[in-house]
Amino acid sequence: MTVTSVVILGGYGNFGKRIAENLAAIPGIKIIIAGRCAKKGGRLCQQLAAQGANATLEAAVLDIYQPEFVAKLRALSPELVIHTGGPFQGQDYRVPEACIAAGCHYIDLADDRRFVCDITALNEKACAANVLIVSGASSVPGLSSTVIDSFSNQFAQLDSIDFAIAPGNQAERGEATVRGILSYTGHPFMVFSDGNWVHQYGWMSPRRVQFGDKIGPRWLANVDIPDLELFPKRYTPVRTVRFQAGLELPLLHLGMVFMAFLAKCGLVRDWSVFTRTIFRLSTLFQKAGTDMGAMQVNLSGLDWRQQVKQIRWTLYAENGVGPYIPTISAILLAKKLIAGTLDSRGATPCLGLYTMAEFDQEAASLGIYHKTETHLG
Structure with missing residues (x-):
């Protein structure tokens, strides 16, 4: 199954905006730039549209620490969530768990040791929901x-x-x-x-x-x-x-x-x-x-x-x-899910999910x- 709707949490931040810029070139998908500030999200949507984006662009207010986060995320009906809202040190799994509950895939750019290594605790739930939960899709x-x-x-x-x-x-x-x-x-x-x-x-x-x-x-x-x-x-x-x-x-x-x-x-x-x-x-x-x-x-x-x-x-x-490098892993996995070429399911650190040849193809343009x-x- 292909992905046509993507929510980027922290989408106007240092890494999120680079992911949004890259994925915005793909026609036929909707990208939702999400974060705590509606103005920043809307401003990025306007900038990307002015640059000739092919994707449909929207902005949404989402705060992962608010009680209504899960309901608001579900209302957006995403098929993929890319979580760039660090730092991940001290974060719990409310975002990937919300994605599992909503039946959508999840990718993050976490570099926190416990967050990434322990993501396998969600493997059984992710498999049951037929979704892919990937942590550490970064450098x-x-x-x-x-x-x-x-x-x-x-x-x-x-x-x-x-x-x-x-x-x-x-x-x-x-x-x-x-x-x-x-x-x-x-x-x-x-x-x-x-x-x-x-x-x-x-x-x-x-x-x-x-x-x-x-x-x-x-x-x-x-x-x-x-x-x-x-x-x-x-x-x-x-x-x-x-x-x-x-x-x-x-x-x-x-x-x-x-x-x-x-x-x-x-x-x-x-x-x-x-x-x-x-x-x-x-x-x-x-x-x-x-x-x-x-x-x-x-x-x-x-x-x-x-x-x-x-x-x-x-x-x-x-x-x-240089700041594009931490985003390439997430971009590659997102493009694979959008194209329907990544069949892996479950919860896992980002290991063995793409090849060096795929990285080179993406990095060359930069x-x-x-x-x-x-x-x-």
Whole structure:
């Protein structure tokens, strides 16, 4: 069955507007831009219409925390809901549960570890309703797992997965993303390292990693994401899974490391309560740095000849297109549902639902590209 009606929650936000812009080119569907502000939703509808949108566009007021949310969502009769309204840290499953009750598919861009990993708790209900519930349709674990899947058959034994994201400082960012990061800054979380589960602390363990000639070295630090829990199971017998991210400007990055140290020492309990102030301060540096971002995946293990093999895959986003990357997984899945080519049902993290070739086709129009380096011995 094809999808003809799509609700985008947070549809005028940093990620939602990019999804809406992309899907608006599809004729024969209706896109409802939903959020708490009717003016912002209506303004985006007008902008997309002026740009030649083929889809029918509407705006709707929806607040997921209001008691009437479920009734209002059902009244819109969506066949697919794309939830971009982060941060997902601390959110419950009221939105996917409402979608199951309404008999519609659901995709989100969550990067919160518990939200994404535990979405399988809704699997039985989703199957019974014949709908697909996907969490984490974003850079992680959607794109990251697709990249690893594309190389996994080159390894007889995959020992280590070490990957990172380094956005450009000038790239547009949302307050919700900042709040999510601050929520675990300086707090412990479990990672799989050398065959054991150990503690790491958010935004600590700083290091500089080379991202190639165009971008150069960038500072990175520990970030808690669903992949750290999902990948040791998905890519068994991998022994180490490591993920870090960073800020382009050393002043801001190392400032975050210091903030993490204060939280680890117990001097600050939760940095996320200062999100608005920190976000506003960060905008003072918006014109510094570059608009170039990158994502890198490093895999190491043994090939089928039992030789040591290392693969480095690096994705590049120039000219400020970096914020589109977290949206591509959701866009791909939405287009598959709209076309009726995605038959999966149930509730699952975004793993194995699209291919690298499909990603490349979508990313090419944005000027996003990647290169692969392979080393033996």
